[in-house]
Amino acid sequence: MRWDIKKIVNWSQRKLKNLTAWEQRRKSDLEALEYLEASSMPDQLEELADFYITQVILAYRFGNPAAKVVCLLFQWAFMKDKDSDFEKAVDIKMDINEQRTFVKINGEHRHIRSENDYFLTTNEKEKK
Numbered sequence: 001m002r003w004d005i006k007k008i009v010n011w012s013q014r015k016l017k018n019l020t021a022w023e024q025r026r027k028s029d030l031e032a033l034e035y036l037e038a039s040s041m042p043d044q045l046e047e048l049a050d051f052y053i054t055q056v057i058l059a060y061r062f063g064n065p066a067a068k069v070v071c072l073l074f075q076w077a078f079m080k081d082k083d084s085d086f087e088k089a090v091d092i093k094m095d096i097n098e099q100r101t102f103v104k105i106n107g108e109h110r111h112i113r114s115e116n117d118y119f120l121t122t123n124e125k126e127k128k
Helices: 005-015 021-037 041-060 065-078 085-099 115-127
Strands: 101-105 108-112
Touching: 005 041, 005 085, 021 041, 021 108, 041 065, 041 085, 065 085
Parallel strands: none
Antiparallel strands: 101 108
């Protein structure tokens, strides 16, 4: 896996500078729900990779012991074989994340395509 734990944590510190543990737990819950709602195997694998990434950040950036156990279970279950489909999914997802721009909107880091997306999203939230 090209995106190991250390690289994922370093990425999160660079891209999500003012992230809090509480915000990351919330993001992890959202990713878990997306996994449960995924209907096809490729979608499930992608969402599982997203969930794993959130757990790595919780465990190794914020020191959450439950998330560390989840990461160890992922390693035991999915990463026994080099170049597993799961490892490839994590690498693909992190390659995508590396190219994204993230902004914090109402306590949630969200990726945007352009500054116009940021202002549009911010204005939409303010109207609600």
